[in-house]
Amino acid sequence: MRIVAVTSCPTGIAHTYMAAEALEEAARAAGDTIEVETQGAAGMTKLAPEAIAAADVVVLAADVEVRERERFGGKPIVEVAVSTAINSAAAVLEEARSKLASSGSAEPAPKSATPPVTPVAAAGFGTRLRQWLMTGVSYMIPFVAAGGILIAVSFIIAGPQVAMAVNGGVFHGVHYAGASSITAIYHTAGIGGVLFEIGGIAFSMLVPILAGFIAYGMADRQGLVPGVIGGLIAVDVHAGFLGGIIAGLLAGATVRLILKVPVPRVISGMMPIVVVPLISATVVGVLMLLVIGNPVSFVMTEITNWLNGLSGANAIGLGALLGLMMAFDMGGPVNKVAYTFAVAGLASGGIGGQKVMAAVMAAGMVPPLALALATVVRRGLFSDAERKAGEAAWLLGASFITEGAIPFAAADPLRVIPSIMAGSAVTGALSMAFSASSPAPHGGIWVVGLLGHWPLWILAIAAGTLVGCAFVIALKSLRRSTPTPVPVVSLLEVANA
Amino acid sequence: MPELIDESMVVLDLQARDKDSAVHVLAERLALAGRVTDIEQFLADVRAREQVMPTGLEGGIGIPHARSSAVTAPSLAFGRSHIRVDFGAGDGPADLIFLIAAPAEGGAEHMTILASLARRLVHGSFLESLRSLASPTEVAELINREVGG
Numbered sequence: 001m002r003i004v005a006v007t008s009c010p011t012g013i014a015h016t017y018m019a020a021e022a023l024e025e026a027a028r029a030a031g032d033t034i035e036v037e038t039q040g041a042a043g044m045t046k047l048a049p050e051a052i053a054a055a056d057v058v059v060l061a062a063d064v065e066v067r068e069r070e071r072f073g074g075k076p077i078v079e080v081a082v083s084t085a086i087n088s089a090a091a092v093l094e095e096a097r098s099k100l101a102s103s104g105s106a107e108p109a110p111k112s113a114t115p116p117v118t119p120v121a122a123a124g125f126g127t128r129l130r131q132w133l134m135t136g137v138s139y140m141i142p143f144v145a146a147g148g149i150l151i152a153v154s155f156i157i158a159g160p161q162v163a164m165a166v167n168g169g170v171f172h173g174v175h176y177a178g179a180s181s182i183t184a185i186y187h188t189a190g191i192g193g194v195l196f197e198i199g200g201i202a203f204s205m206l207v208p209i210l211a212g213f214i215a216y217g218m219a220d221r222q223g224l225v226p227g228v229i230g231g232l233i234a235v236d237v238h239a240g241f242l243g244g245i246i247a248g249l250l251a252g253a254t255v256r257l258i259l260k261v262p263v264p265r266v267i268s269g270m271m272p273i274v275v276v277p278l279i280s281a282t283v284v285g286v287l288m289l290l291v292i293g294n295p296v297s298f299v300m301t302e303i304t305n306w307l308n309g310l311s312g313a314n315a316i317g318l319g320a321l322l323g324l325m326m327a328f329d330m331g332g333p334v335n336k337v338a339y340t341f342a343v344a345g346l347a348s349g350g351i352g353g354q355k356v357m358a359a360v361m362a363a364g365m366v367p368p369l370a371l372a373l374a375t376v377v378r379r380g381l382f383s384d385a386e387r388k389a390g391e392a393a394w395l396l397g398a399s400f401i402t403e404g405a406i407p408f409a410a411a412d413p414l415r416v417i418p419s420i421m422a423g424s425a426v427t428g429a430l431s432m433a434f435s436a437s438s439p440a441p442h443g444g445i446w447v448v449g450l451l452g453h454w455p456l457w458i459l460a461i462a463a464g465t466l467v468g469c470a471f472v473i474a475l476k477s478l479r480r481s482t483p484t485p486v487p488v489v490s491l492l493e494v495a496n497a
Numbered sequence: 498m499p500e501l502i503d504e505s506m507v508v509l510d511l512q513a514r515d516k517d518s519a520v521h522v523l524a525e526r527l528a529l530a531g532r533v534t535d536i537e538q539f540l541a542d543v544r545a546r547e548q549v550m551p552t553g554l555e556g557g558i559g560i561p562h563a564r565s566s567a568v569t570a571p572s573l574a575f576g577r578s579h580i581r582v583d584f585g586a587g588d589g590p591a592d593l594i595f596l597i598a599a600p601a602e603g604g605a606e607h608m609t610i611l612a613s614l615a616r617r618l619v620h621g622s623f624l625e626s627l628r629s630l631a632s633p634t635e636v637a638e639l640i641n642r643e644v645g646g
Contacts, residue, residue, distance in 0.1 A: 010546065011546050011562060011563065013615070014560050014562050014597055014615045014618075016612075016615070017611075017612040018616065018619050021616035021617075021619045021620075022619045025619065025620075040608070041599065041608040041612075042608035042609045042611065083550075083554060086619060138549070383550075384547070385549075
C-alpha cells in the first residue's frame, strides 16, 4: 500500500512530528510505503504531486484544518485525530487498508490538472462538522464568560432594576427613563449600569463570533468575513445562535465553493482580499436576509399568537411549556418569546403574571446549572474547554443568564438541547405547581428575597437541574458506548478521553 | 544556540500533584536557566495550548508545550513523577513530563531540533531509558545525543 499522509496540530511543535514518526514506524513494520507532510513550525516540505498521484490512500492526522486538502481529491481518505495516530498508528493504517479495499481499486486515480474536490466519505463528515462547531465555540466561550459575569456583577452591585435603569421601563411600580445615550449611562444608572452595558455588548458578539469562527474552521481566514456578517444578520433577524450556526456553515460552504472555481492568474492575486470576501458576503447576506430571516420571523409570530391563546390553560402545563421554550435556544428568539410573555404578564399586574415570571426565571436558570453540575459529576464526558465553561456556568445560571449553556449546546446540540429542555420543563412546571411568584423580571438568585414561596422556588430549580444533568450524562454516555468503526476518533472524543 | 536541555532542567523526583503545578515547577527551571524571560507569560501560553486539547498521550506521557514570546531558545524541561500527573490521556496519568518551550519567532531551523525531539518521543526504547537513568546529567546527555543524532 502506498500512503501519503499529512500531520498537523494546534502549535505545530510536538504532536505533528510525533504522529509523523509513529505513522512512518507503523508503515515500515507493515511493509507499506509512506510519505508524510508535517504541517508544523519547522517548515513544511510539501508532498510532491507525483507522490500524491501515485498514492493509494491518504491519511490525514490533524486537529486543525489540513492546508490545501483539495490536492487529495478523488483519493480514499482516512481522517483521524493527531493523538490517535500517535497512540495507535498501526490501527490507523489498518483503517486505511480497509478504506482502500472498499473503494474498489488499488489503481491510482488518473492525475488531472485540477483534481476534483470530492467531499470526504460520509463517515468523516460528522467528525468534521463537530470540529467546525468546536472551532466556533472555543472562540465564543471567552465572550460568554466575560459578558455573563459582567452582567451578573451588575445585578449584585445595582440590584434587579439595573436592566430597566439602562434600557428604560417599569419595575416594581417605578418608572425608569433609561439612559438617553450611551455616554449618559453612568449618570443615570451608575457603575452597575456601565458594567451591565459592557456585558450586553459582549453578549451581542456571541453569535457573530460563533458564526465567523465556524466559517473560519471550514474555510480558514477567508471564511471570517461572510461568517461574521452572516452572524450579525442572524442577530438582526432574531434567528439567535441556531441562526448563527446556520450562517457560519453557510459562509464556510460558500467560500469553499468559490475557491473551487478556476480563475485566470491575473485575478487570482485579488481573490483573497477582494473577490472572495465580496462574493461570499453577498451570497451569505442575501440568503440570511431573504431566505432564512422570513421563516424565522414567521415562526416567531406564530408562536407568540399561540402562546397568547394558551395562557388560560392549565398552569402546570404552561409552566412546562415555557420551560421547554426557555431552554430550547438559550437566549434566542423562542426563549425571548417565552420571556417577553412573562414580562408582559408582569406588566399587566396581578399574581398570575408574577407566577409565570417566577416559572420562566427558574426555567431559564436551569440549563447552565444542569450543565455545570454535569461537568463536575462526569468530567470525562466533557472537553477541557467545556469544563472551563462549566465553572463559569454556575454563576451565569444563578444569575438567570441562560446563555451560559450555549457553549455546550453549540458543540453537541442534539444531546444537550433536549436534556436541558427536560430539566427546564420540570422546573417550570414545579414552580407553577408551587405557586412561586416573582415581581422582578430578572436577577436570578440575587432577587430571591423579593420572591413569594422562594424556598419551594429553589427546590424547583434544584429538581430541574438534577433532571437536566441526568439526561445530558445519559445521552452523552450513550454516544460513547456506541461501537464505532475503529479507529476514526473525533476531535471531541479524544479531548474527552 | 544552546543545547536543548542541561542537567539543571531535569527533575527526577517531581512532587507536583496536578498538571498546573508540575508545569510550574518545570517552567521555573527553564526560567532559572535563562531560557524563559517571563514565566507568567510562558505559563499563560502553555495553559492556552493545554486548553485547546489536553497534551497527555498513552503510555504515561505528558507534553505540555507552547510557542511563546517569553522563550529565548528551543528548550526542554524534563520531569519524572512517581506520583503521576494527569495530562488528560485516555489511559491514565503521566510519569514522564516533557515541557517543551519554543520561541515565538525564529525560522524553521530553530524548530527542527524540537521536531527531532518529538519524533524520539514515540520510541519506546527512548522512553524506557528516561525511566531508568539515575542522574539528571545522564538524562540530559541522552536527550541531547538522541536529538542531535
